[in-house]
Amino acid sequence: MDKPYGWWLPINISTHGKPIDDLINSLHWFMLALFVGWGIYFVYCLIKFRARPGHKADSTEKHFRLPTYIEIGIAIFETILLVFVSYPIWSSVKNDMPSDSDSLRVRVVAEQFAWNIHYPGDDGIFGRTDPELIAPEDNNPIGLDREGDPNAKDDIISINNFHFPVNKPVRVDLSSKDVIHSFGIPVMRVKQDAIPGTVIPVWFEANQTGSFDIMCAQLCGVGHTRMRGEITVQSDEEFKAWLAEERTYLGLEEG
């Protein structure tokens, strides 16, 4: 495996990230071409048309066609990127939510300054939550109603440690307890603001195992910098084993 991080895009371990990287890279080639093109012309002018004895500015009115064509070219290129690249990628990111049957469904509840990862457990149903029941000291930072709701009994809450299996779509329902955070996983090409009062779905699928950072991308207070989570992408068996471990740790009976 290459070094995961460098001075350009880090490795991409998501299935949807390739077109995003291609877009970023091709845009930068385009930008470079424009910049170098302008630059060559610019430097040429600076030398050729410098003031010197015997040289006089040519003030006759001119109309150059080429720049107009270049501008039209830029406009067409931008339109193509917009309509044929950006719109489809965004539409896929927003609309191609994996179905519940073949995906892992997780809730992520952001707070100052941690990521609470809420797994529905074996029944696949998230238990009810109520702000009144929030008790961080009892491993219940999101107010899960373990007493009142049978669906909540097998739910697993993990703080900052987000494990999920490789090659399986994951759907995250993202929300926040307090202020706006932003759920960013650079290697997964995922970023989504967590807005209090709303639940926003995000999906992704990893094609490679490993451990990587979750970074908060929206200023959320004095601990913004500490709001570091970690994704652990692992094989399905390892993931199941980890879930079992968590279940034991939380003192939950086998579902």
Added chain:
Amino acid sequence: MSSAHGEIHAHGDGHAHEEGFWRKYIFSTDHKVIGIQYGLAAMAFLLLGFGLMLLMRWQIAFPGIQIPLIGKALTQDGVLSPELYNQFGAMHGTIMVFLGVVPMAVGAFGNYMLPLQIGAQDMAFPKLNMASFWVNFVGGLIMLGSFLMPGGAPQSGWTSYPPLANIAPPSQTAWLIGMVFLITSSLLGSVNFIVTAIQLRAPGLSFFRLPFFVWTQLVTAFLLLLAFPPLEAAGVLQLMDRVAGTSFFMPSGLVVSGEILSNAGGGNPLLWQHLFWFLAHPEVYVLILPAMGIVGEIIVTNTRKPMYGYNTAVYAIIFLGFMSFIVWAHHMFMTGMGTAISSFFQATTMIISIPSVIILTIFLLTLWGASIRYTVPMLFALAFLPMFAIGGLTGLPLGLTASDIYLHDTYYVIGHFHYVVSPGTLLALMGGFYHWFPKITGKMFNQTLGKLHFWGTFIGMNGIFGPMLLVGMAGVSRRLYDASIYQAAKSVQPLNVVMTYSSWFLAAAQILFLVNLFISLRKPKTPAAENPWESTTLEWTAPTPPLPHQNFPVPPHVYRGPYEYNTTSREFAPQALQEV
């Protein structure tokens, strides 16, 4: 600073009317004095904002290491605390945008030059102009005072997103009140600018004979006039949230550090963002348009030929101003926006890049066939072009949602907008300073120091913001007090060190500027400052410096377009020149 102030205005004494010190220098209604007041205040704020950033950059490059010299004065252990980091970050943005660049570009340059360039004696409403400065000044004092409040200065970013800003310490209330003052000031100013530019033009000065700078100021004034009120509305709503306990930006059931908030709820945090960016995107053009105007003036003067496609440039900035009102939500692509709305805002964002490219192209084509004089202001103006190009181009991947997913809220964004505002606008403002300094003071600055200042600034700024783009590309989020705990940041840490050293280099270059300023102000007045660049626009026809309260001894009449260089038998034909 006050001595510099006195120096600049010492010449006014000989004229007919005698005013007391207070009327003349402090509560003056003369647009030139007010312009200089704005300029000095803005310069102080720019240096302050820059100083805050120097401290933050130390922490970014050398996390947890004591700040040399002044660290102990700031905190117990001499290390910048995360609390201070967030305060400095929020205040750096607020100060630079609202108290530094805009007052400098509009308040100082606009106020001083716009009436001169249109041949007017003063602004249409001189008293309102004075009020505008003092309201701005009070707003600035409130912002400064917020540093002393319990809990420290505002710390929710210059964007002040709720709910974070709603639950922030008391100084956030001061920030909002300060903003109301600044908004009121810019409202008074923009009404004044527009009325002046429309009503007080000299006879013969039709709209399409206006210097490009006047056009940019006019469009800027419209942006300020129409874009700021929604932020004022947002400010009032956030004030109500903080002071009267309303829940406009607070949804129900928030739990902050284990406590359920007692407010009624039902509000919408994104409402603030829409109102804020409805201002703050046009604000970007408020920052860049006057800079384009200054660059246009300097480039045309020093190429000794007319501006290529002047009319097109004018239409381009009007279009730019109009479009800037309908792109705001591209700052909010990651807030859960669906495909329909984001498609609209991506499209408008791509469209707005076209007039920007046109303006850049016009400046570049003006160079063709020119006779380029490498004067100090021209160096700054020329450097603006590639810098603005980088700033504009790096906006492309941010304007498309697909690439923005990765780049949003990373250092790439910071690099992008700083390339527009810092090596872009600030270079242009510095160029404008050198361009007009002779006319304002009647003195010439030191050319060598000016050139050193240029190269130091140019290299320093690129040393800061170039690597920043790469840090963002590596995926590092912005506003992190100590990114070193993240894998992505470790790989780019050497770049952060380069950036921090560059920021010192940039600071050193500004010392050259201040030295030059003081040396030049102590020099005797010279007739060489009358029209050193052989410019055609009206301000160079006025006496040096222009007469207090009157500018021109005889109201000028305009006979020709703004940039008649080498188009007649003369090398240059001033606008007020009747016969050729």
Added chain:
Amino acid sequence: MSVVIPYVSKPHPVTGVTNAKLGIWLFLASEVMLFGALFSSLIVLRVGSTDWPVGSTILNVPLAFVNTIILITSSLTMVMAWASLKLNNLGKYKMYMGLTILLSFAFLVVKYFEYSAKIHHGLSPATSNFLGIYFTMTGLHGLHIIGGIVVNAYLWIPGAKMWHSDPERFTGRVEVAGLYWHFVDLVWIFLFPTLYLL
């Protein structure tokens, strides 16, 4: 001072307006953006709310109706004041202007009774976003009324001295103040149905 600003009393030959008149129109454009932003916020909050009340169930419609009449009447007297100047009748101007100021105070008094009744019943801006936006918008409108009273009071007595030195400019000032006053009136005409009736 030798500074002479043109088009202070007489309109600009091309634009056809005085500086002040152009200025007030620009100012009102920005005011439209200010109240426009608040009305938009109201719509956003209302659409996003599940229990937004009908205004008439909480607010006192008859009182607000009286206030609407008062404000519209004050706009009329404001026009009459300006028209009196046009007809060269300073005495009538003073009567109508005085009436305008009186009506403005009447509006504020009614508003005061409305506010205190709400607070007396324990209804404050913090109670709900409906009441929050009600207090914010009517409060801001009230501040505009107070601003108008200050300007009109100045033009009524102390500022009227200008009538003798530069009647044209003074008439222009009254006209400009009138434009502002009509705007404040207009805002109320939007506020009344939006908050009280819908």
